[in-house]
Amino acid sequence: MSPPPVPSLTGFAPGRVEEVLAYANVSCPLALKEILRLIFQFTERASLLAAATVSQLWSTIALNTLLRALPSIFPLLKLLAPQTWFLDATNYHESLLLSLARADWGRFRQYALRIRSVDVDYAEKADLPLDAAALVQTFHGTSPLLPNVKTITWRFINNRDCTSILPFLGPQLESLELRMAKLVDHSEQSLLMQSLLHRTPNLSVLRVASFALAHQMSSSLASFISSLPKLVRLKLPAFFLTKEVVTTIAKLPVLTQLDYSDWKQTVETYHESGMCFEFSPGLFSHLDDLAFASFPTQMAKVLQAADHVGLLRSINLDCPAYYSEREIRTVFANLASGARRLGSVQLLCSPVFDVAESSSTDSLSIDTIRPLFSCIGLGRFHLTAPHFAPLQNEDVLEMGASWPEMHSLSLCPSPLTKRNLGAPFDILSTFAKCFPNLQKLRLFFGSEVSEFDGDLHPAYQLTKLVTVGVGLSPVPRGRAQDIGFLLASLCQNPPSIESGPTGYHRGNSNTKEEMMAVIAACSEARSAMKLAFRIKSFAVRK
Structure with a gap:
């Protein structure tokens, strides 16, 4: 009688302890490599480096664990040449060329195959110059440097490093996050977006954070997004939803989540062209979660015109302009009339940008949010505004009767005035x-x-x-x-x-x-x- 099969832990993500414990009553023993893989998932990097020197079996499993998620691309590049030569490729050009020509590319590819995610933060580490990245790609060939990488997060701090990311991308990539610092010129960002066109056709998650203005990036960003037919989740800067971008987003066949990034959001990032969020047919056809920044009158128009807004389960609205109580109540009324399945609503009213003739804002009250009482499935409601009338006991009784599933409630805990x-x-x-x-x-x-x-x-x-x-x-x-x-x-x-x-x-x-x-x-x-x-x-x- 053959022994029972050894259960494999290969597909278990680190931290899924409940799945591992499910095998506690299994009578068959685990193989040594499975035990090591389980232990190494919860081991610090320094200990993994030490474990890699014990034996070939330990080395293979430890390196696989170490290389699955890299905090930088330099640990891999140092297999080819010293890091200093990459950082100063101009002065070390000849040395770098010679080193790349003599490098063990078979060993490089062996390690590169194990990498699943890369998180590059140039704010803390030195950046990779474009000429150094180009040399590596030249010697490596036309195939992606990281053929199995699924997730990349890349933070840019200056103009010269933008397109240095290109050799590390490929059709297998599923999640990409790009964060642009203030020093990155908008023309360089546009060039990067144009360079990304058709490079990542299987991308399902895209996040972009930028200080550029909407009209400076609209065309190149829309073109890039249009080449992502499998995009499921999209996160853009708060004021990037121009008409061109929104029209492109509406054509994405499987998009379920549209969000905005508030990363270091400042007055400089505001531009009116990115707040005129206009409804485009088909926009809400598949969306479960929607978040955007706009004027309250524009919000009301979009929510009133959308045929498929009833499919939304979560909405996050940002109003950085001056408003009236009537405008906000209209937004809630239009939302409630169409989206009865809503489970989460968040509205931020923080008029820090002087974009309207009015110089004051109305105080919101229980009457403002009363239209949402028809959304009986609402479990989360967060409202931030400069002023909100104090709640009374009868107000709480009315909210409780309308929202029996409410588990998270925030009503203007930080007013801007007294x-x-x-x-x-x-x-x-x-x-x-x-x-x-x-x-x-x-x-x-x-x-x-x-x-x-x-x-x-x-x-x-x-x-x-x-x-x-x-x-x-x-x-x-x-x-x-x-x-x-x-x-x-x-x-x-x-x-x-x-x-x-x-x-x-x-x-x-x-x-x-x-x-x-x-x-x-x-x-x-x-x-x-x-x-x-x-x-x-x-x-x-x-």
């Missing part, structure tokens, strides 16, 4: 009654706190609450203990208490002293909450 008086801390008791599934709650609270009544076991509790965010709330330090005991009475387990600016907060009027006072008060509330939980646990044991 026009907002904040909700009373006692309102947490109403949240406990109305939101049994709540895990994260962020609000702006007022300075008044009622004295704790001493009941550590009220009728309703937030049994799943993990995080309470007070944002920039003026937490009164003298009453922080009452807040801590109130939280302890309402929660089954101690939640974390967060303070300070949250989310996409882009400025506030609080002084450093005021911020320090909030942080100190929250620290006092945490201490009181821990004490109250010890009292509760002691009472249970009694």
